[in-house]
Amino acid sequence: MDISTSRAGPALVITINDSRVDAAVAIDFKESVRLAAEEPGTPVILDLSQVTFLDSSGLGAVVAVMKLLGAARPLELAGLTPPVAKVFRLTRMNSVFTIHPHPPGSLQAAG
Amino acid sequence: MLAKTVGPGAPQRDHGSHAEQGRSMLFRRQFTSTDTETRATLQAMMLSLDQAGIGAEDASNVELILAEALNNVAEHAYSDGAGPVDLLVSIQRNGLVCTISDRGRPMPSGVAPSPDLPTISPPDELPEGGFGWHIIRCLTSELVYARDQGRNLLSMRIPWSGFD
Numbered sequence: 372m373d374i375s376t377s378r379a380g381p382a383l384v385i386t387i388n389d390s391r392v393d394a395a396v397a398i399d400f401k402e403s404v405r406l407a408a409e410e411p412g413t414p415v416i417l418d419l420s421q422v423t424f425l426d427s428s429g430l431g432a433v434v435a436v437m438k439l440l441g442a443a444r445p446l447e448l449a450g451l452t453p454p455v456a457k458v459f460r461l462t463r464m465n466s467v468f469t470i471h472p473h474p475p476g477s478l479q480a481a482g
Numbered sequence: 483m484l485a486k487t488v489g490p491g492a493p494q495r496d497h498g499s500h501a502e503q504g505r506s507m508l509f510r511r512q513f514t515s516t517d518t519e520t521r522a523t524l525q526a527m528m529l530s531l532d533q534a535g536i537g538a539e540d541a542s543n544v545e546l547i548l549a550e551a552l553n554n555v556a557e558h559a560y561s562d563g564a565g566p567v568d569l570l571v572s573i574q575r576n577g578l579v580c581t582i583s584d585r586g587r588p589m590p591s592g593v594a595p596s597p598d599l600p601t602i603s604p605p606d607e608l609p610e611g612g613f614g615w616h617i618i619r620c621l622t623s624e625l626v627y628a629r630d631q632g633r634n635l636l637s638m639r640i641p642w643s644g645f646d
Contacts, residue, residue, distance in 0.1 A: 394553045395517035424542075426549040427617060431610035438608060454542040461620050462613045467604050 372396055372403040376410055379475035383412025384449075386474065387422050392429030401432045405439055413444045418474035420450025425458050434464070449474040508534050508578070509571040515556040515564045515584065524549060527571060534573065539643040543621045544571065544578050550614040551582055551636060559586025559634055577623065577641040584634050594627040594636065 373388035385407045392400050408415050417433070419425075425433075437446040449471035451459065459465040473479040509530040513519045524545055531541040548569070555567055568583040589595070599616050600609035618625070624639035 391521065393517075393521060393549060394556070395521045424545060424549075426546060426553065427611065427613040428553060430613060434608050434610045438610075442605060453539070454546065457542070458546065458617065461617050463599060463602055467602060467608065 372399045374403050374407050376407050377476070378412055379416065381412060382414050382416050382447075382475065383408065383410055384416045384418055384475055386418040386420075390421060390423045392419075392422055392425045392432065394426065394428040397428040397432040400429065401435050401439075404432075404436045408436070408440060408444070414447045414469075415440055415444050416447045416449050416471065416475060418449050419455055420452065420474055420477070422455055423452050425455045427458070427462070430458055430462060430464060434467075437468070445469070447471060450477070506573045507570065508536075508573050510569065512566060512568045515552070515560045515567050515586075517556065520549070520552045520556065520567075523552075523569060527569070531571075531578075536573075536578070537643070540578065540640070543640050543643060544580060547618045547621050547638060547640060548580055548582075550618050551580075551638070554614060555582065555584050555586060555634075559584050559588075561587070574639075577639045579637065579639050581635065581637045583636075585632055586634060588629045588634060589627060592629070594625055 375386045375388060377384045377386070385404055387400075389396070404417070417436075433446075433448075440446050447469040448459075450473055451470060456465075459468070459470070509527045511523050511526065513523050527548070528541055528545055531544065552567065552569075556564065559565075565584060565586055570581045572579050595615045596619055597612065597615050600612040601607050602609065618638065621640055622638045623641040626635075626637045628635045
């Protein structure tokens with residue numbers, strides 16, 4: 372899975388550079404994000420602005436990463452595209468995560 | 483059959499008779515129930531829906547429920563090993579109709595599940611699964627499951643998302 376990391380103040384930003392988080396990559400996603408999160412920074416903000424498809428397998432992988440990080444390093448989400456936001460809404464998982472409309476450092480976030 | 487017949491010279495006034503006669507196939511593919519073939523099938527289907535002028539929201543609803551249903555086929559019907567799947571998507575006046583056929587194990591209870599959402603109560607109860615059927619039920623207006631001659635047949639209607 373193509374992932375990059377950056378810092379935004381105290382936060383660690385993990386950006387997913389692939390367009391799909393589905394059953395085919397759920398295990399790879401979980402492991403790749405876990406490794407990326409070994410870098411310091413809290414909260415951990417998952418930038419999903421390039422992800423246009425996420426199914427319940429992908430959702431489960433995001434939840435699994437949140438649990439792995441634990442309470443000391445809350446996992447927050449940013450840049451949900453409409454199809455991805457819908458999955459969080461339908462499953463009420465939008466109530467579990469802090470969700471930012473735009474990833475830190477984007478033009479929209481700055482404006 | 484339709485009671486009303488339209489002669490060759492008659493004006494085409496409504497959405498056309500193809501949809502009502504069920505001859506409006508948009509996409510069909512036979513493939514093997516692996517994650518990668520499922521993904522490739524969905525991507526090819528999305529291209530067909532786009533070329534047919536289906537809107538982004540309707541197309542993404544179809545993609546999501548098909549991903550969930552096809553993941554279920556791979557995980558449950560074919561839990562002993564991948565097998566053949568036949569996917570058909572057709573356009574009708576009141577939505578898109580998707581039919582999935584496989585030769586795997588039948589649904590355990592003989593009917594398609596209709597579960598409640600799993601309990602979500604952080605930090606102790608954070609489910610990582612059990613959402614698939616809930617998502618399917620949320621986005622379909624009609625769902626029929628049948629077992630016929632060793633085949634599972636799942637047919638789902640996804641209503642048009644919005645009429646403004």
